[in-house]
Amino acid sequence: MAYEKADQRVRYTKMVIKNSLLELMRERPIGKVTVTDICRKADINRNTFYSHYANQFELLSSIEDELYEDIRQVVGRTMSLEASGKLSYEICKYIKANSNICKVLFSENGNKDLLERILYISHDFNIEKWKNEAKQIDQKLFDDWYTFTAYGSIAIIEKWVNSGMKESPGKIAAFIDKATEAVPKN
Secondary structure, three states: OHHHHHHHHHHHHHHHHHHHHEEEEEOHHHHOOOHHHHEEEOOOOHHHHHHHOOOHHHHHHHHHHHHHHHHHHHHHHHHOOOOHHHHHHHHHHHHHOOHHHHHHHHOOOOOOHHHHHHHHHHHHHHHHHEEEEEEOOOOOHHHHHHHEHHHHHHHHHHHHHHHHOOOOOOHHHHHHHHOOOOOOOO
């Protein structure tokens, strides 16, 4: 019982630390956020912070990795259902449901590589799907097409998130799907 209580305190402390960083990053980029700022915001001492994270960059990396892993699981579940047409929707739905984190991480104060990393989760699946739809196509063409569609999707998602997510996840996903539905041809 004491172990469970200690574990709950650790989870709570980590949550408070993470939320404090995210609040600070609404105002400024990670390079301008100090451990002292985070501790002050979280109302903890520096020793408590350092017992969990080496620095603010490791903390941000931990938040990004959790988000990435959650979305990777969403993609895995969607792909295993052979419902690839729902993939954009499921990703957009997840982003909307986690808008507090995504608004910070996908903003100008966040890491621009994170959204790219997320959209490349389905790379191999999509390449294989396109190969089946269009036989006799050069692998490089498929890779180039995926890069093109991924970066276009990134731009749309960033714009959507940074403009307040007024449209529904379904509307954004439908736009992305429509814009990227063509299969490359030689």
